Amino acid sequence: MANQKIRFFLDANMEAAVAEQLRRRGIDVITAQETHPPGEDDEMLLKYATSVGRVMCTYDKHFVDIAKSGISHAGIAYFVHTHSEIGYVIKSLAAMAEHYTADMMENRFEYL
Numbered sequence: 001m002a003n004q005k006i007r008f009f010l011d012a013n014m015e016a017a018v019a020e021q022l023r024r025r026g027i028d029v030i031t032a033q034e035t036h037p038p039g040e041d042d043e044m045l046l047k048y049a050t051s052v053g054r055v056m057c058t059y060d061k062h063f064v065d066i067a068k069s070g071i072s073h074a075g076i077a078y079f080v081h082t083h084s085e086i087g088y089v090i091k092s093l094a095a096m097a098e099h100y101t102a103d104m105m106e107n108r109f110e111y112l
Helices: 016-024 042-051 062-068 086-099
Strands: 008-010 029-031 055-058 076-078 109-111
Touching: 008 016, 008 042, 016 029, 016 086, 042 055, 042 062, 055 086, 062 076, 076 086
Parallel strands: 008 029, 008 055, 055 076, 076 109
Antiparallel strands: none
């Protein structure tokens, strides 16, 4: 996976516009709405993201506890404020995709 670009998995609580704008920038992103039924368990979503090598992006504070539990993951991007401006979220994830590789994000928890 050396130097492999980051690929994102957006939690169900992330706006569809985030995925749309990242895709317009050529960033590989899928959403929980595209892959799982509504209300899917957070741990199941993280397991899925990890199994397909994608960084989990979320506003959900529960992921802080999951990360602290020591579970292995492909990376978590946690936006502290649930109502972060969409532009901020898009710019933050685009910058992450530009400056980090998938290897660099492995088991990394980013507070944004």
